[in-house]
Amino acid sequence: MTRSALSPTQVVTRLATLTGWALSGDGEQVAIEKTFRFANFHETMGFVNALAFQANRHDHHPDLSVHYGRCVVRWRTHDAGGLTQADFDSAARTDALLA
Amino acid sequence: MTRSALSPTQVVTRLATLTGWALSGDGEQVAIEKTFRFANFHETMGFVNALAFQANRHDHHPDLSVHYGRCVVRWRTHDAGGLTQADFDSAARTDALLA
Numbered sequence: 191m192t193r194s195a196l197s198p199t200q201v202v203t204r205l206a207t208l209t210g211w212a213l214s215g216d217g218e219q220v221a222i223e224k225t226f227r228f229a230n231f232h233e234t235m236g237f238v239n240a241l242a243f244q245a246n247r248h249d250h251h252p253d254l255s256v257h258y259g260r261c262v263v264r265w266r267t268h269d270a271g272g273l274t275q276a277d278f279d280s281a282a283r284t285d286a287l288l289a
Numbered sequence: 290m291t292r293s294a295l296s297p298t299q300v301v302t303r304l305a306t307l308t309g310w311a312l313s314g315d316g317e318q319v320a321i322e323k324t325f326r327f328a329n330f331h332e333t334m335g336f337v338n339a340l341a342f343q344a345n346r347h348d349h350h351p352d353l354s355v356h357y358g359r360c361v362v363r364w365r366t367h368d369a370g371g372l373t374q375a376d377f378d379s380a381a382r383t384d385a386l387l388a
Binding site (some may be wrong): 231232239256257268 | 330331334337338341344345350352353354355356357367
């Protein structure tokens with residue numbers, strides 16, 4: 191998994207391949223984020239756990255805001271101080287959970 | 290479970306009975322919050338799931354910020370537009386998970 195920070199052009203190109211993901215934050219706090227909505231807390235937690243399982247498998251972990259029927263997922267690479275290919279791969283895998 | 294908003298005096302009195310919880314937000318977004326720290330993502334998710342189980346049992350659900358080794362727990366009562374006894378009972382139960 192590539193863990194070196196992508197250039198702004200690379201970020202824009204990769205973001206264009208995803209649906210519903212947006213940049214958030216800036217500088218070292220930059221991330222890509224997406225909000226996922228669910229019918230209730232059971233479904234939200236099911237998603238959170240599937241995501242956590244994947245995150246552990248790939249040793250790359252999201253930041254999550256978890257609410258009753260909604261989870262905001264944020265991917266960034268702490269060590270690289272920016273966005274890496276691992277973040278975009280993780281975002282695609284997150285979407286695939288719901289495909 | 291009481292679901293009517295507490296007065297400011299009641300909030301202050303109940304907050305004084307808890308350790309490490311603080312007010313956050315204001316108006317209808319007011320909440321009580323506390324940060325819990327863990328050694329790794331597995332332990333953080335273990336806590337999140339125990340908390341979710343309790344939340345479902347009591348039909349009162351937190352807002353969570355979940356990170357690799359840290360979870361911020363926020364309790365508020367959406368319907369009441371403020372803090373209720375249910376939030377303080379939930380905060381005490383959250384602490385009890387780690388006692």
